[in-house]
Each structure stands twice: as C-alpha cells, then as structure tokens.
Amino acid sequence: xxxxxxxxxxxxxxxxxxxxxxxxxxxxxxxxxxxxxxxxxxxxxxxxxxxxxxxxxxxxxxxxxxxxxxxxxxxxxxxxxxxxxxxxxxxxxxxxxxxxxxxxxxxxxxxxxxxxxxxxxxxxxxxxxxxxxxxxxxxxxxxxxxxxxxxxxxxxxxxxxxxxxxxxxxxxxxxxxxxxxxxxxxxxxxxxxxxxxxxxxxxxxxxxxxxxxxxxxxxxxxxxxxxxxxxxxxxxxxxxxxxxxxxxxxxxxxxxxxxxxxxxxxxxxxxxxxxxxxxxxxxxxxxxxxxxxxxxxxxxxxxxxxxxxxxxxxxxxxxxxxxxxxxxxxxxxxxxxxxxxxxxxxxxxxxxxxxxxxxxxxxxxxxxxxxxxxxxxxxxxxxxxxxxxxxxxxxxxxxxxxxxxxxxxxxxxxxxxxxxxxxxxxxxxxxxxxxxxxxxxxxxxxxxxxxxxxxxxxxxxxxxxxxxxxxxxxxxxxxxxxxxxxxxxxxxxxxxxxxxxxxxxxxxxxxxxxxxxxxxxxxxxxxxxxxxxxxxxxxxxxxxxxxxxxxxxxxxxxxxxxxxxxxxxxxxxxxxxxxxxxxxxx
RNA sequence: CGGGGUGUGGCGCAGCCGGUUAGCGCGCACGCUUUGGGAGCGUGAGGUCGUCGAUUCGAAUUCGACCACCCCGACCA
Numbered sequence: 001x002x003x004x005x006x007x008x009x010x011x012x013x014x015x016x017x018x019x020x021x022x023x024x025x026x027x028x029x030x031x032x033x034x035x036x037x038x039x040x041x042x043x044x045x046x047x048x049x050x051x052x053x054x055x056x057x058x059x060x061x062x063x064x065x066x067x068x069x070x071x072x073x074x075x076x077x078x079x080x081x082x083x084x085x086x087x088x089x090x091x092x093x094x095x096x097x098x099x100x101x102x103x104x105x106x107x108x109x110x111x112x113x114x115x116x117x118x119x120x121x122x123x124x125x126x127x128x129x130x131x132x133x134x135x136x137x138x139x140x141x142x143x144x145x146x147x148x149x150x151x152x153x154x155x156x157x158x159x160x161x162x163x164x165x166x167x168x169x170x171x172x173x174x175x176x177x178x179x180x181x182x183x184x185x186x187x188x189x190x191x192x193x194x195x196x197x198x199x200x201x202x203x204x205x206x207x208x209x210x211x212x213x214x215x216x217x218x219x220x221x222x223x224x225x226x227x228x229x230x231x232x233x234x235x236x237x238x239x240x241x242x243x244x245x246x247x248x249x250x251x252x253x254x255x256x257x258x259x260x261x262x263x264x265x266x267x268x269x270x271x272x273x274x275x276x277x278x279x280x281x282x283x284x285x286x287x288x289x290x291x292x293x294x295x296x297x298x299x300x301x302x303x304x305x306x307x308x309x310x311x312x313x314x315x316x317x318x319x320x321x322x323x324x325x326x327x328x329x330x331x332x333x334x335x336x337x338x339x340x341x342x343x344x345x346x347x348x349x350x351x352x353x354x355x356x357x358x359x360x361x362x363x364x365x366x367x368x369x370x371x372x373x374x375x376x377x378x379x380x381x382x383x384x385x386x387x388x389x390x391x392x393x394x395x396x397x398x399x400x401x402x403x404x405x406x407x408x409x410x411x412x413x414x415x416x417x418x419x420x421x422x423x424x425x426x427x428x429x430x431x432x433x434x435x436x437x438x439x440x441x442x443x444x445x446x447x448x449x450x451x452x453x454x455x456x457x458x459x460x461x462x463x464x465x466x467x468x469x470x471x472x473x474x475x476x477x478x479x480x481x482x483x484x485x486x487x488x489x490x491x492x493x494x495x496x497x498x499x500x501x502x503x504x505x506x507x508x509x510x511x512x513x514x515x516x517x518x519x520x521x522x523x524x525x526x527x528x529x530x531x532x533x534x535x536x537x538x539x540x541x542x543x544x545x546x547x548x549x550x551x552x553x554x555x556x557x558x559x560x561x562x563x564x565x566x567x568x569x570x571x572x573x574x575x576x577x578x579x580x581x582x583x584x585x586x
Numbered sequence: 587c588g589g590g591g592u593g594u595g596g597c598g599c600a601g602c603c604g605g606u607u608a609g610c611g612c613g614c615a616c617g618c619u620u621u622g623g624g625a626g627c628g629u630g631a632g633g634u635c636g637u638c639g640a641u642u643c644g645a646a647u648u649c650g651a652c653c654a655c656c657c658c659g660a661c662c663a
Contacts, residue, residue, distance in 0.1 A: 009596090009613090010624095011596090011597060011598095011612095011613090012597075012598085012612060012613075012624065013597055013598045013612075014597085014598090015597065015598085016592080016597090016598070016599090016656080017592090017655065017656045017657090018656090019656080019657075034655090036654085036655085037654080037655065037656090085663090089663080090661085092661080092662070092663090108663070109663055111663085140662080140663080142661080142662065143587075143660080143661050143662075144657095144658095144659090144660090144661075144662090146656085146657080151662085199663090218662085320661095412662095415663085417663080445663085447663080481622095483621080483622065484621065485621095513624090514620090514621060514622085514623085514624075514625065515621070515622040515623065515624095516621095516622075516623040516624050516625080517623085517624050517625095518622090518623085518624095519622075519623045519624085520623065520624050521624085523623090532622080534622065536622070537622095544622095
C-alpha cells in the first residue's frame with residue numbers, strides 16, 4: 001500500500017478526550033476515529049489488524065470443529081420474551097418498533113437465536129454435538145463507555161455456541177474452548193489469565209473470563225501465582241479463619257451505648273472483630289413469575305469480613321440489590337447500628353457460611369444502645385440461606401490456604417460459559433435420544449471482543465514513540481520508507497513491487513515528506529520491520545533495515561532484501577509460535 | 587442514573603472582570619528555499635465561538651435551559 005493513497009492521517013497531537021495509551025495511539029496513528037460515545041469507525045489500518053485477529057479466531061474455531069454462520073442483528077422481541085430476557089435485561093438492550101409496530105431488539109448476544117435454530121433444526125441425538133460461531137457487530141447500550149476501544153457500545157464480537165447431548169459433551173466443548181482461546185491470545189501475542197467468573201445474566205453453572213492484566217482494567221481480580229488460583233472479585237473465594245470451637249453459651253443482653261460500628265464494638269468489649277456478627281441491610285429485586293418483587297435481605301457476616309454484594313445477590317438470585325433505607329430497616333423490626341437477626345420478621349435472612357461455624361458471637365439487640373452476647377445461628381434465629389457472601393481481599397489466604405491472594409486489575413477480552421439448559425428449556429429445544437425420549441439440548445456460549453483485543457494489544461505493545469505491534473496482527477509486515485534522491489523513487493518502487501509480488505505485506509511511504517516526518521509516522525503506526533531507501537543507504541551498499549523494537553539498524557544489499565525480509569518475518573512468527581502453549585485447565 | 591469537568595476552523599489551545607474586523611501553534615493549499623528523526627520564509631483557504639432563550643446600546647464573554655463529549659461512581663451477558 002502506498003501511503004500517499006492510504007485513507008488515514010496521523011495526528012501530531014491526540015484529541016484531548018483520549019486518556020489511556022491505547023486510545024491515544026490508535027487515534028494518533030490513524031487506526032480509528034470516533035463517531036459518538038462508544039462508537040468508532042475503523043480505518044484501513046485497524047481493519048487490517050482486526051482481519052488478522054479474525055483470521056486467527058476462525059482458524060482456532062474451525063480447529064475445534066466450529067462452523068461459521070451469520071445470525072440476524074435484529075430480532076423479534078417475542079423470542080426474547082420466551083426466554084424472559086426481554087423482561088430481565090434493562091436499558092442496555094435496545095428495543096424499537098418496526099413499521100408494523102412490532103417490538104424488536106438489537107442483538108447484544110445470540111443465545112435466543114441459536115436455541116431457536118436448534119429447536120427447528122435438531123431432532124435427533126445423531127445431529128449432536130455441534131458448534132457454531134459468527135463474527136459480527138454487537139450493540140450494547142452500555143451506561144458508560146470508556147477508554148477508547150476498551151469499552152464501547154458497538155463492537156465486533158466472535159460468539160460461538162456449543163450444542164450437546166449431555167453435561168459430559170458440554171464439558172468436552174468447554175475445555176476445547178478453554179485451550180482454543182489461549183491459542184488465539186497467544187497467537188496475537190497477548191498475555192492473558194483465565195479466571196473463574198460470575199455467570200451473571202447469562203445463567204449457567206460455570207464460567208471463565210480471559211483477562212489481560214493492566215492497571216487501566218475495569219475488573220478487579222484476586223490471583224495467587226504460587227497456587228495458580230485466579231478469580232474475578234465477584235466470585236473469588238478464600239480460606240476464612242476458623243473460629244475456636246466452643247459450646248454455645250446462654251444469650252445475654254449487654255449495654256453498649258454509642259457503639260454502632262464493629263470497630264467501636266470490638267474496642268468497647270475488648271474482643272476480636274471475628275467474635276462479632278455484622279448486619280448488612282439490602283433490598284433485593286427478585287424475578288418471580290416474570291414479575292419483579294422487592295424483598296428485604298438481612299445479611300449476616302462475621303465482623304472481620306465484608307459482604308460481597310455480587311455473591312449476596314447470587315445467593316438470593318436477585319436481579320438487583322440496593323442498600324435499604326432506614327425506614328425499611330425499622331419496618332422489619334431492626335435498628336440501624338444495632339441490627340440483629342434475632343427477632344426480625346418479613347425478611348430473607350442470609351448468613352455467610354462462616355457464621356454457623358462461629359459460636360457465641362456478639363450481635364445487635366435491635367434496640368438502641370444494646371447488643372447480645374453469645375448469639376448462635378440456628379439456635380437464636382434461623383437463616384433462610386447459608387452461603388459464601390464474603391468478599392475476598394488483598395492479602396487473604398487462597399481457598400486451599402496455601403497461598404496469598406493479590407488484588408490486580410484486568411480487562412476482560414473473552415469469556416466462556418456453561419449455559420446448560422437455561423435457553424433450550426425455555427424455547428423447548430430438544431432432541432430424541434436413542435430410546436426415543438425427548439431431552440433438552442445442553443448449551444455453552446463463548447465470546448471474544450475483537451476490537452477490545454486490538455486495544456489491549458495497543459496497550460501492551462507501545463513505547464513513547466508509538467505502537468509496536470506483533471507481526472501476527474500488525475496491519476503490515478514491512479514499512480518501506482523512501483527518502484528523496486536522484487533515482488531513489490525508481491529503486492524504491494522496484495523493491496516495493498518485488499516484495500509485494502512475493503507476498504510480503506508492505507506499507508510504502510512514497511509521500512513527499514521529510515525524513516523526520518516519515519520516521520515518526522513509521523514509529524507511530526508500529527509496523528514491525530522497517531526498510532529505508534535513501535542515497536546514503538545506497539552508498540553504504542543497499543537499504544537500511546531496522547526492527548521497530550530495536551535501536552540499531554543494518555544495511556541489506558538490494559538483492560538480499562526479499563530473502564532477508566522473508567527470514568525476518570519467519571523469525572518473528574517463530575517467536576509467536578513459541579508462545580503458543582498448552583495451559584492446564586482449572 | 588449520581589458526582590465532577592470540557593465545548594472557540596481538522597488537532598492542541600488563548601481570549602471570557604461585556605466593548606473594534608475572534609487570535610496563536612500545528613495541520614491544509616500555493617510559491618521559493620531546504621532535505622536522515624515532526625524544516626524556514628511568504629501568500630492563502632477554513633470559524634453563525636455546542637444549541638436555544640434571557641439580560642443589554644452591544645454577548646465567545648453574564649444568566650438559564652437543553653445537547654454533546656470526557657473522567658469518577660453505579661451498571662456491565
């Protein structure tokens with residue numbers, strides 16, 4: 001490609017709104033342009049990189065048996081009503097009416113359509129297992145886009161869907177994706193970590209997220225290098241310090257004026273915080289028979305821990321969770337600051353799983369200025385739900401107790417979900433087994449954000465001069481810089497033709513610009529190999545060759561340019577291949 | 587949705603205690619000079635100062651409403 005013809009301009013200065021490096025550089029180097037909040041045009045340079053990423057994805061999906069399809073972007077609302085997500089999902093699902101006033105949605109994901117295809121096309125166990133995928137534009141009206149391409153509202157996503165006879169089949173396809181995703185990221189040159197994650201609105205039983213670790217990430221993770229444990233904060237577990245076994249003692253009311261926090265309570269009574277029970281008041285929105293109802297949730301956790309709201313929401317299967325108002329708290333018979341599960345009514349009591357194993361705790365008395373000593377779950381009150389609702393924090397021990405959790409930030413570049421029968425039962429997608437019995441198809445769904453992957457690569461591969469992309473996803477392999485001089489253009493044209501004819505992908509800077517401009521643009525765009533043709537280089541015996549990542553250059557004779565470039569490209573690809581490794585499943 | 591910020595040629599910014607014809611750098615076009623790390627000089631094009639309304643003899647400048655974008659939070663399949 002001749003740069004004089006390229007539809008792209010570099011910018012000396014980045015627009016003021018760009019704050020993160022990848023955003024700034026992708027704008028400055030002329031890869032993308034904004035159209036609105038979280039909406040971008042992808043210019044030729046970005047388009048080429050994304051095509052490379054998509055090619056890698058296709059190869060890896062095909063390798064595990066995927067078949068590429070394309071599903072509609074606009075869906076009839078009826079389908080989403082059948083699975084209930086029409087009601088369960090908020091404004092991030094864009095709804096509209098067609099000319100006949102029929103409700104429609106813009107697709108944010110395709111579980112419904114896949115399950116609909118399955119119920120129409122699949123009849124027999126002989127047709128399974130199956131894996132379909134597409135690479136397509138998704139629209140999600142996120143409340144807040146941010147950080148350039150990291151979080152946008154319109155984006156390209158590879159989504160695949162597995163269909164299986166049973167859980168064992170699902171497990172096979174899930175594990176195949178687990179490794180295929182690592183292959184994809186490794187081939188792009190992006191280091192990632194697979195972490196256990198929440199299944200969220202997708203439903204289902206098991207999920208992993210692929211995280212690129214970076215301080216600008218919006219997810220918080222808890223990881224331990226020693227043990228390999230890694231999980232999203234939303235689901236991270238940890239070994240809770242056990243309470244000393246003790247026979248239950250009689251409950252006893254004590255005066256504790258002015259002690260409305262765990263800190264002041266523990267100090268007043270001179271006991272560790274682990275000997276206290278903390279009350280957290282929330283109101284959950286639950287979905288019952290397609291109706292949303294609010295229920296008061298009384299959460300109880302030991303004083304040395306904090307509640308993780310996502311875990312709590314999952315424990316009661318809440319769609320939403322919000323702090324309760326003081327009036328709501330008093331309405332169930334509790335007193336803020338002195339809350340106790342003893343004697344409250346009209347609420348869902350959820351206790352952390354460390355509570356039943358912790359005897360004789362100090363809890364509130366639901367009376368201003370008083371607490372109870374020796375409160376015991378099961379004896380003094382009956383919890384409706386016992387679950388792990390404690391937040392894992394930096395420094396906590398790993399679940400197996402052998403390591404220490406560290407808190408890091410990451411960007412989610414992909415995820416894999418075991419959906420089970422969440423959608424196939426709702427849509428009655430079944431197959432007949434060997435015995436002629438109708439059984440629900442078992443589903444999994446798997447996603448990769450292509451643009452976000454590019455943004456993470458830009459985030460990972462850059463220096464103060466610009467991008468520095470891996471050969472496997474750079475828009476071009478060789479950046480050919482022509483500097484003016486008698487007959488130079490003819491020489492450079494010949495080199496360009498020869499390389500291109502041999503299949504080398506060349507960005508040829510034939511513009512009438514000064515050397516400094518060309519070198520700076522080359523550094524900005526980040527093509528991995530650079531060739532400079534100039535009178536000086538020619539006098540020294542050929543063209544000047546430099547890798548983008550190296551400081552030094554060397555002269556390559558004109559006749560050696562093609563084999564040298566081919567060898568350099570092969571060497572860079574070999575480096576990439578060496579990084580493609582099997583990752584243990586966990 | 588809550589909090590904060592910013593809107594002035596393509597980009598970065600100044601002007602804003604009301605007062606000429608709205609300015610600077612970069613970029614863009616043309617000419618001459620220059621030519622290995624974002625050249626110099628000259629000429630020129632390009633702006634209803636986010637929108638609407640109010641105050642005023644007079645508004646980029648003051649006030650109000652709205653809109654857009656960015657950041658933090660909530661949210662996030």
